[in-house]
Amino acid sequence: MTIILDPTDERVPVARQVAPRPARITGTVALLDISKPRGNVLLDRLEALLSERLPGITVKRYAKPTFTKPAPDALRRQIFDESDFLIEGLAD
Amino acid sequence: MLVDGQERPHHFNGAAPSVVCFVKEDCPTCREILPVLVALHDAFGERLPFLVIGQTTDGNRRLAEQFEPGFAILDDSALKVSFAWDIDTVPTLFLTAADGTAERTLVGFVRDEWQALADHLAGTFGVAPAAVAWSELPAWRPGCGSLSVDPLIADRLRAESENSPLRARRIEIASHDDEFEFMFDQGMGDGLPLVPPTPERVMRMLAGTQRDPQEVVAVIPPNMGEATVEKIAINAVMAGCRPEYLPVVITAVEAICTDAFNIHGVMATTMGASPVMVINGPVRQRLGMNMKLGALGQGNRANATMGRAVRLVVRNVGGARPGGTERSTLGNPMKFTMCFAEWEERSPWEPLHVERGFRAQDCVVTVFAMTSGPVQMVDQDSRTASQLAGSLGLCLESAFHPKAHYGTDTLVVVCPEHVDTLWRDGWSKEDIRRRIQEVTSRPIRDLVENEVSAVGFKKSAAAAMTAEQLDRHLPKFRKDSDIHITVAGSDAGKFSGAFHGWATGEIGSQPVSKKIEELS
Numbered sequence: 001m002t003i004i005l006d007p008t009d010e011r012v013p014v015a016r017q018v019a020p021r022p023a024r025i026t027g028t029v030a031l032l033d034i035s036k037p038r039g040n041v042l043l044d045r046l047e048a049l050l051s052e053r054l055p056g057i058t059v060k061r062y063a064k065p066t067f068t069k070p071a072p073d074a075l076r077r078q079i080f081d082e083s084d085f086l087i088e089g090l091a092d
Numbered sequence: 093m094l095v096d097g098q099e100r101p102h103h104f105n106g107a108a109p110s111v112v113c114f115v116k117e118d119c120p121t122c123r124e125i126l127p128v129l130v131a132l133h134d135a136f137g138e139r140l141p142f143l144v145i146g147q148t149t150d151g152n153r154r155l156a157e158q159f160e161p162g163f164a165i166l167d168d169s170a171l172k173v174s175f176a177w178d179i180d181t182v183p184t185l186f187l188t189a190a191d192g193t194a195e196r197t198l199v200g201f202v203r204d205e206w207q208a209l210a211d212h213l214a215g216t217f218g219v220a221p222a223a224v225a226w227s228e229l230p231a232w233r234p235g236c237g238s239l240s241v242d243p244l245i246a247d248r249l250r251a252e253s254e255n256s257p258l259r260a261r262r263i264e265i266a267s268h269d270d271e272f273e274f275m276f277d278q279g280m281g282d283g284l285p286l287v288p289p290t291p292e293r294v295m296r297m298l299a300g301t302q303r304d305p306q307e308v309v310a311v312i313p314p315n316m317g318e319a320t321v322e323k324i325a326i327n328a329v330m331a332g333c334r335p336e337y338l339p340v341v342i343t344a345v346e347a348i349c350t351d352a353f354n355i356h357g358v359m360a361t362t363m364g365a366s367p368v369m370v371i372n373g374p375v376r377q378r379l380g381m382n383m384k385l386g387a388l389g390q391g392n393r394a395n396a397t398m399g400r401a402v403r404l405v406v407r408n409v410g411g412a413r414p415g416g417t418e419r420s421t422l423g424n425p426m427k428f429t430m431c432f433a434e435w436e437e438r439s440p441w442e443p444l445h446v447e448r449g450f451r452a453q454d455c456v457v458t459v460f461a462m463t464s465g466p467v468q469m470v471d472q473d474s475r476t477a478s479q480l481a482g483s484l485g486l487c488l489e490s491a492f493h494p495k496a497h498y499g500t501d502t503l504v505v506v507c508p509e510h511v512d513t514l515w516r517d518g519w520s521k522e523d524i525r526r527r528i529q530e531v532t533s534r535p536i537r538d539l540v541e542n543e544v545s546a547v548g549f550k551k552s553a554a555a556a557m558t559a560e561q562l563d564r565h566l567p568k569f570r571k572d573s574d575i576h577i578t579v580a581g582s583d584a585g586k587f588s589g590a591f592h593g594w595a596t597g598e599i600g601s602q603p604v605s606k607k608i609e610e611l612s
Binding site: 007008068 | 180181232234238258260261262263264265266267268271275278280288290291294315318323326408
């Protein structure tokens with residue numbers, strides 16, 4: 001990972017690029033629990049619905065160690081390497 | 093030491109047991125536990141100090157108004173104490189021992205832990221338990237992230253705690269991303285690749301100046317962004333500068349942000365203006381600037397990157413971007429970069445900075461707002477100063493439009509062969525200026541709108557003039573001093589150059605010269 005310093009007056013957040021939207025969901029869908037209460041309940045339900053409607057896909061579950069901090073690099077890399085899509089359960 | 097809402101100081105001296113609790117007003121758990129803290133304070137506040145620390149000034153005020161606690165809520169809006177205590181989550185409560193170390197640490201709200209703490213304190217002090225209806229409270233609330241670990245703030249806090257001079261926001265580029273593509277995507281540049289401004293490169297760049305990285309050099313419109321030395325250094329890295337160039341870039345930013353130069357107008361005009369930087373003094377040789385063959389062109393790092401750095405500062409810190417407030421109809425390749433050095437040693441005349449009031453040994457940046465050029469003034473035939481200066485005048489008549497007189501100024505770059513022709517006849521810069529004004533003088537009647545072109549005096553204005561007034565001759569430039577003269581270029585070739593100005597005078601832009609104090 002490279003870190004650069006912001007050359008602007010920092011009045012706007014750094015824009016992140018939205019990945020291209022694929023026409024169909026295939027491959028592996030990652031479900032990321034950020035470890036906030038009941039995030040797992042929501043993701044359990046999502047997993048059931050995804051498996052029912054898209055039987056061809058694989059669902060993989062991940063969890064951040066704590067919701068207060070960004071996901072560790074290793075976890076981000078793992079999700080990136082193992083998945084094609086990511087759904088993250090944010091907040092509570 | 094922290095202050096409360098009334099600016100009264102409170103100390104944590106670690107000499108007696110204390111309750112220290114970090115809260116944040118917009119955290120629902122903090123709001124939920126505040127009545128518990130109030131009850132604990134009511135029960136034990138006379139036995140041990142309660143230091144309740146809030147992370148936003150406004151939030152602290154709202155908490156105090158809503159809960160009217162018997163304790164003050166201390167202001168840690170600078171988040172330095174939260175950072176120093178390594179707070180990840182609010183609320184976090186510490187029961188500290190007499191030696192200042194944490195005896196108990198409660199993160200978030202776990203009812204059993206808080207109740208055990210209350211029982212412990214009641215037992216320790218032999219007083220009645222705190223009046224808390226524990227069963228009405230939730231068993232567990234996780235709390236929220238502490239503001240001090242907010243990614244937008246944490247880097248600044250870390251830099252401050254490590255005494256790092258860097259304060260700019262850190263942007264992480266994932267290892268799967270290409271940093272050059274990322275910077276293109278973020279719109280940080282001029283369309284050419286940028287050197288990634290990593291903290292290491294910016295630190296090296298800052299070594300080029302003695303100035304405080306957080307010193308605000310200028311406030312740049314249209315965003316009125318603060319150009320600190322650090323921000324200028326970041327853009328200088330991106331432009332490809334070496335650290336020793338930085339004082340020149342900083343001084344140029346100061347110069348363009350003056351009221352006289354008016355960078356806002358220069359950027360916003362549809363006419364396509366941009367600053368030209370002329371460098372004078374010993375710094376030219378020290379930085380290896382080009383003032384000879386191809387001085388106005390590409391190929392020299394100092395010339396190319398210093399001019400580019402100034403433009404990137406205007407774009408990134410000031411926010412002047414094409415299509416935003418930068419509204420140039422055609423644009424201008426000089427908007428990428430335009431910086432050159434005067435070949436003072438080849439000139440028989442006083443160099444530009446001395447004419448403008450500086451000492452010869454001073455290092456000076458002069459900025460000029462140009463809209464066209466460098467326009468080549470081709471004269472391979474004139475062998476007298478009078479003819480050659482006449483040629484320069486005829487070429488300069490095209491500035492803006494041949495019929496537009498008094499509208500602009502010019503920066504002339506006389507090439508060495510032309511210098512020799514002019515100097516052989518002993519001509520001074522004043523002589524050259526006078527000749528330019530002489531050969532461009534036209535009677536007003538020739539400058540009235542006509543069937544060839546509507547530019548110039550309006551017919552209605554001309555109709556109100558007497559024959560004598562219509563015969564009055566107007567030179568191209570309002571003042572002789574609107575013709576700025578420098579020397580550069582290779583020894584071979586009879587091709588001088590001219591930058592045509594923008595609207596000059598107080599309504600537009602006036603050239604500004606600034607000494608590079610650090611190098612002089």
